[in-house]
Amino acid sequence: MRHTIAPYFALLFMCLCALSTSGCKSLQSQRFVINEATIQNDTEGTLHNVRVKHEPNGTVGATNAILPHKSLNVGFDGRTMMANSCTISWTDDHNQFYQKEIMLPKNETNNPSEMHLHYRIGANGKVVAEIEETH
DSSP states (O other), rough: HEEEEEEEEHHHHHHHHHHHHHHHHHHTTTOOOEEEEEEEESSHHHOEEEEEEEEEEOOOOEEEEEEETTTTEEEEEEEEEEOSEEEEEEEEOOOOEEEEEEOOOOOTTOOOSSEEEEEEEGGGEEEEEEEEEEO
16 A cells, blocks of 8 residues: 555655746746845935845845935845845834835846836835836
8 A cells, every 4th residue: 555655645746846946936037136226215304223124035224314305325236136025114303113014026027137126215104115227
């Protein structure tokens, strides 16, 4: 009895491996290659202790302050964006703490170009993440 079930487990295992590999490739193709990131303050006040944490990989970017209508911009060698979402936190001029979790855009068209990840923090705690062509 043991010998007749073993080939089915082997076949099931091979199918699961094939599915997981194709799933990873499809997920990988939905990721942008990023070579620049910006956190932009679209509010009328200074943002303090701004922190962006990407999930699930845990990478963090932070700065002490971003002045009104200014931004923090970081350029780097192109790398695949491994995060699915991020948590952005900051404190405004009135010492009001904000923390927002947002989903990051997917590369649904499989664009191979290096892109710019742009976070915009607006009034009333509004946060948007956009992907733009790198200039």
